[in-house]
Amino acid sequence: MRECEYSQISTRSSTPMETPYKKRTPKKRKWQLFPGRNKFYCDGRIMMAKQTGVFYLTLVLILATCGLFFTFDCPFLALQLTPVIPVIGGVLFLFVLGSLLRTSFSDPGVLPRATPDEAADLERQIDVANGTTGYRPPPRTKEVVINGQTVKLKYCFTCKIFRPPRASHCSLCDNCVERFDHHCPWVGNCVGRRNYRFFYMFILSLSFLTIFIFSFVITHIILESHRSGFLSALKESPASVLEVVVCFFSVWSIVGLSGFHTYLISSNQTTNEDIKGSWSSKRGKDNYNPYSYGNIVTNCCAALCGPLPPSLIDRRGFIQSGVPQIAPPANGIPMYGSTQSQQSHMVSESENERQPPPLSSSSKAPMVHHHFLTPEEMPSPPGMLPCGSPMGHSPMGHSPTVQAGFYNPASQDSLHEDSVRGLVKLSSV
Amino acid sequence: MLTAATNTQPFDMAETHSLQDMRQQAAIASKVFIQRDYTTGTMCQFQTKLPSDLEARIDKQQFEETVRTLNNLYAEAEKLGSQSFIEGCLACLTAYTVFLCMETHYEKVLKKIAKFIQEQNDKIYAPRGLLLTDPIERGLRVIEVTIFEDRSLTR
Numbered sequence: 001m002r003e004c005e006y007s008q009i010s011t012r013s014s015t016p017m018e019t020p021y022k023k024r025t026p027k028k029r030k031w032q033l034f035p036g037r038n039k040f041y042c043d044g045r046i047m048m049a050k051q052t053g054v055f056y057l058t059l060v061l062i063l064a065t066c067g068l069f070f071t072f073d074c075p076f077l078a079l080q081l082t083p084v085i086p087v088i089g090g091v092l093f094l095f096v097l098g099s100l101l102r103t104s105f106s107d108p109g110v111l112p113r114a115t116p117d118e119a120a121d122l123e124r125q126i127d128v129a130n131g132t133t134g135y136r137p138p139p140r141t142k143e144v145v146i147n148g149q150t151v152k153l154k155y156c157f158t159c160k161i162f163r164p165p166r167a168s169h170c171s172l173c174d175n176c177v178e179r180f181d182h183h184c185p186w187v188g189n190c191v192g193r194r195n196y197r198f199f200y201m202f203i204l205s206l207s208f209l210t211i212f213i214f215s216f217v218i219t220h221i222i223l224e225s226h227r228s229g230f231l232s233a234l235k236e237s238p239a240s241v242l243e244v245v246v247c248f249f250s251v252w253s254i255v256g257l258s259g260f261h262t263y264l265i266s267s268n269q270t271t272n273e274d275i276k277g278s279w280s281s282k283r284g285k286d287n288y289n290p291y292s293y294g295n296i297v298t299n300c301c302a303a304l305c306g307p308l309p310p311s312l313i314d315r316r317g318f319i320q321s322g323v324p325q326i327a328p329p330a331n332g333i334p335m336y337g338s339t340q341s342q343q344s345h346m347v348s349e350s351e352n353e354r355q356p357p358p359l360s361s362s363s364k365a366p367m368v369h370h371h372f373l374t375p376e377e378m379p380s381p382p383g384m385l386p387c388g389s390p391m392g393h394s395p396m397g398h399s400p401t402v403q404a405g406f407y408n409p410a411s412q413d414s415l416h417e418d419s420v421r422g423l424v425k426l427s428s429v
Numbered sequence: 430m431l432t433a434a435t436n437t438q439p440f441d442m443a444e445t446h447s448l449q450d451m452r453q454q455a456a457i458a459s460k461v462f463i464q465r466d467y468t469t470g471t472m473c474q475f476q477t478k479l480p481s482d483l484e485a486r487i488d489k490q491q492f493e494e495t496v497r498t499l500n501n502l503y504a505e506a507e508k509l510g511s512q513s514f515i516e517g518c519l520a521c522l523t524a525y526t527v528f529l530c531m532e533t534h535y536e537k538v539l540k541k542i543a544k545f546i547q548e549q550n551d552k553i554y555a556p557r558g559l560l561l562t563d564p565i566e567r568g569l570r571v572i573e574v575t576i577f578e579d580r581s582l583t584r
Contacts, residue, residue: 098524112568117460144467153467161570162464165471179471201521291470298509305517306509307535312568 031315035113036175044315046105048188049173055104055188062100062206065246066093068239069213073220076237080223085216092209099202100187107311108192109178111159111167119160126155147290166291168272182271191271194311197304200261207251207258214247268292268299456578463496463572473503473569483574486557495549495561496572499542506538539565 031044039048048055066089074086114122126140140155142162153162156169159176163169168180170190179193191199217240224233234241264274268291273279279289293299461483466476477496479489513534520527546563554561554574562573 095524102525111570114570115567118462118567118571118573121460121462146467146470151467164465165467301514302509305514305521307507307513307516308520308533309507309535310533310539310565312565 027318029315030313030317030319033319034313034315036110037173038110038175040315047107047315048104049183049185049190051172051185052188054185058100058186058188061246061250062093062096065213065243066209068243069217072237072239073217073243076220076224077216081219089209089212089216092205092212095205096202096209099198099205103184103191103195103198103202104188106189106195106198107313107315108180108190109194109309110173110190110192110311110313111161111164111176111178112313113158113176114160122155122160122162149288149290151290166270166273179270180272194309197308200258200265200304203254203258203261207255210247210250210254213243214251217243217247265303266296266299268302458576458578461574461576463574465570466500472507473564474500475564475572480574482576483559486559486576487554491553495553498545499564499572502538502542502545506535506542 029044031040031047034040037050039050039052040046041048069089070086074089077085140162142153142155144151144153144165146165151165153165155162156176158169158174161176163176164178166179167176169176170180170183172183173190175190177190177192179196181191181196181199183190184199187199187202189195220237221230221233221240221244224236227233228236261271264271267289269279269289273289277283279287281287293302459482461480463475463480466474468474475496477493477500479487479492483492516534542565543563546561550561558577560575560577562575564570564572567573
């Protein structure tokens with residue numbers, strides 16, 4: 001390690017990491033060593049998923065359609081009907097954009113991973129509960145009774161925590177997210193506790209905007225064709241045709257999705273729970289949703305106007321030297337070529353330390369099997385399909401490769417799979 | 430590895446040296462973690478049961494009182510009252526720009542909690558060789574209680 005140029009005195013007495021003079025390296029912020037697969041911008045202020053291609057498509061579609069509307073249709077409508085139309089359109093457009101950016105850029109409610117001490121403590125407790133025997137221990141779950149319903153809390157092998165109820169691990173972002181709804185590629189982020197209301201506002205306002213543009217472009221064409229005939233009206237504003245086509249296809253999916261999420265909000269369920277049928281009466285007579293407040297109004301208020309919890313990951317905080325960092329993944333495979341080289345350095349160092357405890361090697365095999373068996377570890381299908389039918393439900397073999405690190409060839413396949421799935425979802429709309 | 434008292438102020442060199450001295454005087458014997466209590470749902474509550482490792486150090490009533498107060502404070506933060514409703518509506522109308530100048534209700538309560546924990550540490554836990562870590566620094570997963578070795582017994 002490079003010796004500090006100022007120092008004349010040997011600094012061997014202090015720990016190798018510190019020098020008695022000012023550190024040359026600037027302090028790192030926590031987002032730079034974030035273990036999940038998120039991308040950060042603006043020095044940690046903006047947080048998105050790894051694959052943002054579809055998000056840019058969403059932006060382009062909205063901006064282009066609205067741009068065409070304001071340029072080609074609004075002048076005519078403002079003159080012929082009322083100037084209030086472009087004003088309302090403008091307000092709707094700004095609201096849509098604002099809520100989209102807010103959904104995409106905010107922390108959905110990521111749960112930070114356990115510190116090494118916590119993880120060790122939990123492992124100890126689980127060992128004591130299971131009994132250290134030779135055979136493979138069963139998947140780790142904890143049962144808890146909430147409002148009279150028995151809920152199983154699963155142990156997350158990546159984050160080394162028992163997931164709170166309603167939390168789920170997103171394998172695309174590699175994070176546990178509180179009140180996980182789904183991972184939305186159109187928005188380029190997970191939808192969870194902290195950004196669900198923005199997501200709902202986005203799809204609701206987008207429904208209104210789409211219907212608004214659709215109806216007024218049709219009005220424009222009709223009024224124009226009264227004056228000069230249908231075909232010449234079309235020739236005069238070809239942009240209107242494009243807008244009608246885009247809006248026509250969008251209306252079905254977006255309005256359907258808004259309706260679906262309105263139902264979810266009124267019954268206080270997540271997309272995840274609805275798809276799995278966790279609280280459906282088909283599972284049993286006594287099966288009910290323990291989180292519902294009983295009436296629709298309270299459920300809506302809770303989801304949309306409840307207190308906004310702060311981000312738990314403190315991404316812009318500074319890293320304290322000497323404070324324990326998160327535990328590395330338990331799969332025993334060091335993360336080669338991680339985007340944060342310091343992280344991989346830490347991981348490979350601590351991997352060597354973790355060889356002696358039998359837990360790390362014995363947990364490798366059951367962990368892989370655990371991932372094969374539990375569908376909960378699967379990424380939820382995107383919420384853009386009306387009625388939430390899972391179309392692109394990924395094959396079972398996907399999850400284990402996700403854990404294997406960035407430049408591992410197996411993970412390249414998983415990334416390729418993710419983008420293929422993204423395309424599949426695109427074509428389904 | 431320096432796993433001593435974690436506070437949010439960045440260390441400067443003088444403080445790090447004194448922390449090293451402190452570490453020599455008060456070595457960490459172990460850490461105990463108070464887990465979350467999910468029986469009321471997803472609301473942030475912690476288990477009030479005193480762990481066996483702490484039985485020798487602190488009175489059961491005292492500890493339960495601390496955790497119960499913390500639970501009440503977290504319940505207050507997440508309460509669906511009229512105040513949070515008004516705040517939510519105002520925020521929606523101003524496109525959430527109001528939070529650039531105002532703190533959310535939750536953040537205000539978190540500050541209260543931080544002060545309370547500081548107070549408890551100074552008055553009750555530090556004299557007994559214990560240290561409570563604010564749960565927000567552990568992602569609201571656990572209350573970390575650091576047990577320091579009692580040097581007075583070993584000397």
